[in-house]
Amino acid sequence: xxxxxxxxxxxxxxxxxxxxxxxxxxxxxxxxxxxxxxxxxxxxxxxxxxxxxxxxxxxxxxxxxxxxxxxxxxxxxxxxxxxxxxxxxxxxxxxxxxxxxxxxxxxxxxxxxxxxxxxxxxxxxxxxxxxxxxxxxxxxxxxxxxxxxxxxxxxxxxxxxxxxxxxxxxxxxxxxxxxxxxxxxxxxxxxxxxxxxxxxxxxxxxxxxxxxxxxxxxxxxxxxxxxxxxxxxxxxxxxxxxxxxxxxxxxxxxxxxxxxxxxxxxxxxxxxxxxxxxxxxxxxxxxxxxxxxxxxxxxxxxxxxxxxxxxxxxxxxxxxxxxxxxxxxxxxxxxxxxxxxxxxxxxxxxxxxxxxxxxxxxxxxxxxxxxxxxxxxxxxxxxxxxxxxxxxxxxxxxxxxxxxxx
Numbered sequence: 001x002x003x004x005x006x007x008x009x010x011x012x013x014x015x016x017x018x019x020x021x022x023x024x025x026x027x028x029x030x031x032x033x034x035x036x037x038x039x040x041x042x043x044x045x046x047x048x049x050x051x052x053x054x055x056x057x058x059x060x061x062x063x064x065x066x067x068x069x070x071x072x073x074x075x076x077x078x079x080x081x082x083x084x085x086x087x088x089x090x091x092x093x094x095x096x097x098x099x100x101x102x103x104x105x106x107x108x109x110x111x112x113x114x115x116x117x118x119x120x121x122x123x124x125x126x127x128x129x130x131x132x133x134x135x136x137x138x139x140x141x142x143x144x145x146x147x148x149x150x151x152x153x154x155x156x157x158x159x160x161x162x163x164x165x166x167x168x169x170x171x172x173x174x175x176x177x178x179x180x181x182x183x184x185x186x187x188x189x190x191x192x193x194x195x196x197x198x199x200x201x202x203x204x205x206x207x208x209x210x211x212x213x214x215x216x217x218x219x220x221x222x223x224x225x226x227x228x229x230x231x232x233x234x235x236x237x238x239x240x241x242x243x244x245x246x247x248x249x250x251x252x253x254x255x256x257x258x259x260x261x262x263x264x265x266x267x268x269x270x271x272x273x274x275x276x277x278x279x280x281x282x283x284x285x286x287x288x289x290x291x292x293x294x295x296x297x298x299x300x301x302x303x304x305x306x307x308x309x310x311x312x313x314x315x316x317x318x319x320x321x322x323x324x325x326x327x328x329x330x331x332x333x334x335x336x337x338x339x340x341x342x343x344x345x346x347x348x349x350x351x352x353x354x355x356x357x358x359x360x361x362x363x364x365x366x367x368x369x370x371x372x373x374x375x376x377x378x379x380x381x382x383x384x385x386x387x388x389x390x391x392x393x394x395x396x397x398x399x400x401x402x403x404x405x406x
């Protein structure tokens with residue numbers, strides 16, 4: 001199949017949603033599909049590029065200030081820029097299927113290009129595009145945005161939700177009429193060399209907590225600092241990997257709480273270096289207000305870390321309280337401190353969970369995810385051909401149709 005993937009974020013821009021779509025695209029390409037990507041431009045990056053066998057088209061947007069987070073202006077400008085720039089670059093290409101990630105801001109671009117290119121459209125919904133309790137401009141808080149998202153959902157040929165939580169919210173909160181099925185994110189097993197703590201500048205005699213992600217309110221890293229402040233007598237150190245608009249507030253809070261010597265802000269860390277830090281830590285903690293899925297949890301589990309997370313979001317599809325680590329209610333700082341202390345004081349429990357997680361995470365292989373996407377695409381293309389009578393659409397050789405979940 002010839003596939004166009006549309007995502008306003010694509011590495012090195014953005015967070016887990018961009019990384020996950022990149023991994024899905026690569027996995028599809030290894031299955032001998034031709035995959036192109038339409039995404040946001042960034043200073044220093046070429047407008048057209050080839051990344052790991054993927055043809056990448058980057059369109060300019062307004063007001064993007066950093067790699068980690070998109071501004072409202074940059075998201076709004078992705079629609080005209082993506083449609084105009086994408087159509088100019090791609091109008092002579094014949095795609096079998098378009099796959100857009102994020103209902104907003106990518107969704108309107110995908111729906112419009114689908115109509116212009118006369119190609120069926122599969123939408124992957126992620127999390128914040130459907131529900132984000134920390135943002136005023138979220139479908140759950142804005143009637144206007146809710147209507148925009150609903151129209152994008154109902155204008156798509158098929159919808160993939162990355163978790164049961166996101167599917168339920170699309171169905172019940174947004175009254176989505178299009179078929180929605182759940183396909184979890186998968187993990188591409190990373191290649192990296194483990195490094196000692198001394199090589200990474202981490203003390204050997206402390207229990208090391210690690211948090212990783214964009215430094216935004218939704219990640220609730222403030223709660224981690226508050227919990228750590230309640231455990232003053234314990235030999236705990238916290239590594240915070242990532243950058244974003246909350247960084248200075250978190251630094252200030254760490255100083256106010258007397259934690260400056262026990263908290264290391266590592267900034268954005270990419271590639272194998274990220275896994276080196278994960279593998280050198282003892283406990284992964286990220287009690288987000290909400291997660292659509294949480295690819296970073298799989299990455300931590302692959303490195304053998306027990307995971308402490310919240311009970312709100314798609315991570316509850318695979319994280320199990322008492323098995324993969326612990327789940328705590330959102331904002332429950334005392335409970336969070338208790339679970340951190342329990343794991344910190346019990347090396348045997350950490351080892352038991354570590355071994356379990358390293359095996360359990362193998363269920364989430366990216367190859368299986370790509371196979372399910374392939375089945376969805378093939379089914380949508382066939383239905384599109386029957387509906388439109390356009391035998392040219394999806395003229396590439398299609399795999400045999402099979403069941404792909406609901």
